Amino acid sequence: MxxxxxxxxxxxxxxxxxxxxxxxxxxxxxxxxxxxxxxxxxxxxxxxxxxxxxxxxxxxxxxxxxxxxxxxxxxxxxxxxxxxxxxxxxxxxxxxxxxxxxxxxxxxxxxxxxxxxxxxxxxxxxxxxxxxxxxxxxxxxxxxxxxxxxxxxxxxxxxxxxxxxxxxxxxxxxxxxxxxxxxxQGLDIGQATGAGGFKKATEDKEKKKIEKEEEFMKMTGMDEAEKKEYIEKRSSFRKEGILRRINSKQKARVRKQMIGGTMSPSEQVEQEENIKANYDAKIEKVKTEKQYDRQKTLWENTKTRTDQDLESERRKLKENEAKAVDPNTQDPKKWRQEAEKNKQRIDALLKEREEARKAFADIEDDIARLEKSKKAEIGKIKKGGKRKPKDEEWIEKLRDAIKNEGETPPPSAGGTSVGESFRESTTPPSAN
Incomplete structure (x- = not known):
């Protein structure tokens, strides 16, 4: 105003x-x-x-x-x-x-x-x-x-x-x-805009949408029959509200999958399970050879015992040192010797505690390295691929993209054409 x-x-x-x-x-x-x-x-x-x-x-x-x-x-x-x-x-x-x-x-x-x-x-x-x-x-x-x-x-x-x-x-x-x-007043109110009104704006928006579809179909090399079937499939996807819930970057990645292909969800799960089984076996072997359970129990018991003994020895050390410097003490040399013994026992307890901790920590480090390698191998599977997805698998990937907010597997070469995958597909299921 x-x-x-x-x-x-x-x-x-x-x-x-x-x-x-x-x-x-x-x-x-x-x-x-x-x-x-x-x-x-x-x-x-x-x-x-x-x-x-x-x-x-x-x-x-x-x-x-x-x-x-x-x-x-x-x-x-x-x-x-x-x-x-x-x-x-x-x-x-x-x-x-x-x-x-x-x-x-x-x-x-x-x-x-x-x-x-x-x-x-x-x-x-x-x-x-x-x-x-x-x-x-x-x-x-x-x-x-x-x-x-x-x-x-x-x-x-x-x-x-x-x-x-x-x-x-x-x-x-x-x-x-x-x-x-x-x-x-020295002002410029600009030029009139919106020629054609709401109807023209709607037509322009629809025209841009059609141009994008045509560009994609041309890029994938579809014939007329494949184009018709593709448009029907895309229309059904929009009605289900699947593509509407994915941002532009995710849509581009999904389209790229259709061109380059990717590993099917079942193949990916199978390979991931094999990797997990392989590394789990290695971890169990390490635990058996290095007596993981025994070392863990030893460390826990040693820690509990040394904590109690250290507290007792430190209390005695403090008392003996106080007696050694007390002018009323009859034999200060005796209490100085007792204080030295307390210090030696404290050093021995600390050494015992550290050895037990290190023995158990070394085993845990070996297990942690294997867990890290397992995670890296599974990550490689998610970046790999062998063939183009079927239409049903593509829908499943769209749903995964919605749930995971952007984690869709990247494309790989090979596989059947987009048109063939659509011809072999069944009716798309309803959206989640």
Missing amino acids: AFFSLIVPGQEKFSKWWHKLTTNALVAPVFMFFIVVFINMITAEDGISHLGRELSKSIQAAGFTITPLFTLTLHFASFFIAYGILVGGMIASVKMGAIGAKMSAMAGATITGYAVAQAGRQTLGRAGGALAQSETLQKMAKEKGVGGALARTGLRSSNWMSKGSFDIRSAPGVGEGMQQLAAS
Whole structure:
């Protein structure tokens, strides 16, 4: 409404307010930028004050004598440079604010005209198109009398609504007046859009869809019979809502599968199961040879026992060390010897614990390496392929793509043609 008011007569006050608002919108950020530059120049170690000192040093190095008055003059000159940048920033921010106001008004006027027209085509235009296709209204229009006349009038109105652009800029007389009024304010409201209305937009969209289908069929080398069968299959898929739920990137990958082929789901599962069985056998062999269960039990028992013994020995060590330094103790040497024994027992417990942990950890590392290799081998299977999928398998892959949000196997060479796969297929099942 604020933008629209700029081109409506009798809104001078609001226009002035809006002009000031858009003018000042850029002033603050631009001016703040120059303030930051000004502060950095004054406060930084290598800023304005540094410039004065360097000039003084250069003059002294040349053999001239510098008086305190000259040094003060250099410092003042440096600060005048910074002050000049600040004043220049004020002027630049005001000018940029005026430019921003003009650009904002131009964009707003153009967007307003386009938005109103687009809304009209998507609401009234869509409704008009539906009425124009109404079989009931068409039957009534063939009848005589008042009812038939009203139906014919309704059909004409519906046709006009479905073809109308709803862009006021294209209206005879009105559009020219708006252009002149906007020009007097220094604005450009743009050109009229949406010629042909909702009906034309729908036809263009359908035309693009057909062109994409034809391009794909040409790329795969289908004959006329295969093209017809392919279109029927694709139509049934759309009705089931399968392809609608896959994004454009996933659709491209699925189409590429149809051209290049891929491993069937059953083959993939079979190979994955073989890999799992092979690596599981290797893991069991490692567990048996290295006594995995025994080492695990030994480590758990050792850990529990050493934790308890370490706690006890550390407590005794603390007590013996306290007695060794107590002036009331009769034989401090005895308690120092006991403390040394505590330390030796603690070291032995820590060593025993570490050996048990390492023995079990080595076995776990071997198992982890085998698990990693198993995962890598299964990943290779998902990237491989031997033949083109049948139509039923393709539908299954589409469903998997929907569930996994984008994980579809890549293509591979070989296999039957797309047309043959469609001829051999059965009726597509309903979507999940």
